[in-house]
Amino acid sequence: MTTINWYPGHMAKATRELKGQLKKIQLVIEVLDARIPYSSQNPTLKTLIEHKARLILLNKKDLADPQQTHRWVAQFNYEKNSHCIAINALKKPDMKAIIAYCETQLNIKKTAYQRLNVMISGIPNVGKSQLINQLSGKKSAKVANRPAVTQHQQWVQLSNTVYLMDTPGILWPKFESEEVGVHLAITGAIKDHIFNTEDIAFKLLEYLQQHYPTSLQNRFKLTTIPSDLIELMEAIGRQRHCLERGGTIDFEKTYHLILQDFRSGKLGKISLEQPSINNNIAIH
Numbered sequence: 001m002t003t004i005n006w007y008p009g010h011m012a013k014a015t016r017e018l019k020g021q022l023k024k025i026q027l028v029i030e031v032l033d034a035r036i037p038y039s040s041q042n043p044t045l046k047t048l049i050e051h052k053a054r055l056i057l058l059n060k061k062d063l064a065d066p067q068q069t070h071r072w073v074a075q076f077n078y079e080k081n082s083h084c085i086a087i088n089a090l091k092k093p094d095m096k097a098i099i100a101y102c103e104t105q106l107n108i109k110k111t112a113y114q115r116l117n118v119m120i121s122g123i124p125n126v127g128k129s130q131l132i133n134q135l136s137g138k139k140s141a142k143v144a145n146r147p148a149v150t151q152h153q154q155w156v157q158l159s160n161t162v163y164l165m166d167t168p169g170i171l172w173p174k175f176e177s178e179e180v181g182v183h184l185a186i187t188g189a190i191k192d193h194i195f196n197t198e199d200i201a202f203k204l205l206e207y208l209q210q211h212y213p214t215s216l217q218n219r220f221k222l223t224t225i226p227s228d229l230i231e232l233m234e235a236i237g238r239q240r241h242c243l244e245r246g247g248t249i250d251f252e253k254t255y256h257l258i259l260q261d262f263r264s265g266k267l268g269k270i271s272l273e274q275p276s277i278n279n280n281i282a283i284h
Contacts, residue, residue: 019048021165024117027105029055029098029164031122031131034064034086037072038273039183040123054082055101059127061086068271075275089131098135102162118158119165125189132156132166183272188263201255202229204262205236207272215268219261 028049033040037058056076061069069086076084083101087094106116122128136156156164175181182203185195206229208216213225216232220239226232237243237254244250261267 021119021167022048022052025052025119025165026113026116027055027102027118028052029057029118029120031057031059031120031126031128033123033126033187033189034058034061034069034072035270036183036187036272037076037275039180040126040187040189042121042123045121050081052081053105054079055098056082056084057098057131058084058086059089059122059131062088063265063269065269065271068274071275087131089127089134092134095131095134099158099162102158106161115161115163117163117165119167121167123184123189125187128166132164135164186259186262186272197252197255197259201258202233205229205232205258208262208267208270212268212270215270219267 030041030045030049058064058069058072058076064086073084073086076082085094085097085101087098089095102116102118106113120128120132135158154166156166158164181190181195182200184190185200186204209225209229209232216222216225216236220236222235222239226235233251233254234249236258237249237251240254240257242250242253242257262270
């Protein structure tokens with residue numbers, strides 16, 4: 001697989017600045033992608049905030065497999081100092097639940113703090129800026145359907161007593177496994193021009209073939225699922241009219257089509273990862 005070069009200088013700077021701000025923070029909100037909770041969790045950040053109270057939000061629950069999301073919530077709730085909620089950043093009831101939890105934390109810490117300083121963090125394109133705008137009820141943070149939009153830290157007031165510090169989407173210097181990079185690329189956390197689209201599309205197709213064959217059949221109107229990945233890719237390209245002159249398959253167009261259908265939820269509710277039985281997160 002092609003090596004992914006993805007750690008720009010502004011991420012290293014943002015990580016250093018984040019360390020300096022942590023002493024002001026009483027609660028850390030960590031936004032993860034519900035489809036890839038393990039791969040979207042920054043291990044560097046996890047080490048920095050291990051002694052802080054954490055609210056883990058599994059965003060994009062509307063795109064993830066509900067059964068797997070339920071298991072992830074239970075998994076994260078086993079961890080020390082953490083509470084986990086699955087959310088859709090566009091749903092008001094989910095926003096109310098987040099603010100209510102923050103207020104509860106303030107009441108617990110009232111003897112020491114008159115207001116609650118909350119830090120929100122998450123990798124690029126996990127929906128963090130959209131979440132902040134929904135929580136604050138205004139366009140406080142820049143939003144775009146591409147990674148690395150927020151470039152600096154900023155404070156947002158959520159209520160009379162809850163203040164939220166936004167941070168840029170931060171990745172980390174080295175992936176501990178190839179699967180992490182693949183999953184981040186599939187979901188769009190890494191900019192598309194950085195990785196080999198063919199490699200990523202085939203990885204996704206192989207996973208869907210094994211775990212969500214019915215989703216492939218329904219979306220692309222396939223009567224059968226070929227066991228050979230190239231034949232399967234050709235069948236999808238043919239069904240969706242991704243053709244060049246002479247009727248040959250336009251593979252490049254087909255690769256992008258499959259990735260976009262997954263990212264938009266058109267393939268159905270799909271999770272790329274599931275928690276392990278022994279509560280140590282594993283990638284499958």
